[in-house]
Amino acid sequence: SLTKTSGTSSRSTSQLGRHFHHRTPGNFLDPEVRAFLEENTEVISSGNLTPEIRLRLLTPRCRFWKERADLWPFADPFWAIYWPGGQALSRYILDNPNIVRMGSVLDLGSGCGATAIAAVMSGASHVLANDIDPIAGMAMVINCELNNVNPFPIAIKNITDTKLDKWDLIVLGDMFYDEHLADCLHHWLGKCIKMYGTKVLIGDPGRPQFTGHSIHRQLHKVIEYSLPEPTRRENNGLTSSIVWSYQP
Known part of the structure; x- marks a missing residue:
């Protein structure tokens, strides 16, 4: 698995x-x-x-x-796989549409596209889904169709290596699974916040690479969700997932 x-x-x-x-x-x-x-x-x-x-x-x-x-x-x-961090972010956006309504949203490491779809459903004016896997792009198109959502733009590349763009909100779930990647994200997200005042929401079930990283000291816990039993079984018994606000 x-x-x-x-x-x-x-x-x-x-x-x-x-x-x-x-x-x-x-x-x-x-x-x-x-x-x-x-x-x-x-x-x-x-x-x-x-x-x-x-x-x-x-x-x-x-x-x-x-x-x-x-x-x-x-x-x-x-x-x-619908990872726990992405589930928490999507649930939070659906329950709090004012977070994204009429704003621009970047879903970083979008995967299946669920959080980007949640943002569209909740009234975001512009959504960009990003993933480095082109097959994820196909999956996102299919999932948009399943939910009667117009396909959003999809960027298949590492956008943290490119020029910074202005976003009202950046969301990323389950991305802190590797120490080097965590370091890069910490640096890049900090620049986005400093340059544009971008809000950042992170979804994670509490992986050691995330809770043990220095970024964790700059997070504010927004909400914690208890995971359904099927998700627990598929994620080695993890019981909950948390949405964090990144405030360096």
Whole structure:
């Protein structure tokens, strides 16, 4: 099973993997990729904190839930799991639409796109979803369709290496699973806040890489959610997830 404990991901060398890996990353409507994802994932809307959002994910009933990871022909499908931090952020935005209404929102490390979808549902004027995996881009398009949400812009690149843009709110869930990545995010988010006064919300269930990082001293706890039993089972018994406000 997938665990967000390191920043590495493996790629299969299968013929299918090579075929898709060299496709243009922005081509999120590739019918072959879409058919593969739909065949090997399941649409769910229960067992998590946001039953009003439908998502196509890997579940215990899917072929690749237990099959060898190297048979999956893309980068590790972190987007195919609805991680606890993302669940907490999405729940908080749906319950507090004033947080995003008529504002611009960047969903960093968007994965399945749930938090970006929650922002659109709650009235954000502009949403950008960002992930480094082009297959996540396809998943986001599919998940927008499942929720009757117009697809938002999707950036498939490491935007922390690019020029800073102005956002009213940056949200990121489950991104502090690697010490080096945590250091980079700490530095980049601090610059966004200093330059533009951007608000930052972080969702995390309490991973050691997050609670033990220096950024934790600059966080304000906004709300804590008890995780549903299916999410607990899929995340090694984690019982809750927290939304934090980053205030350096």
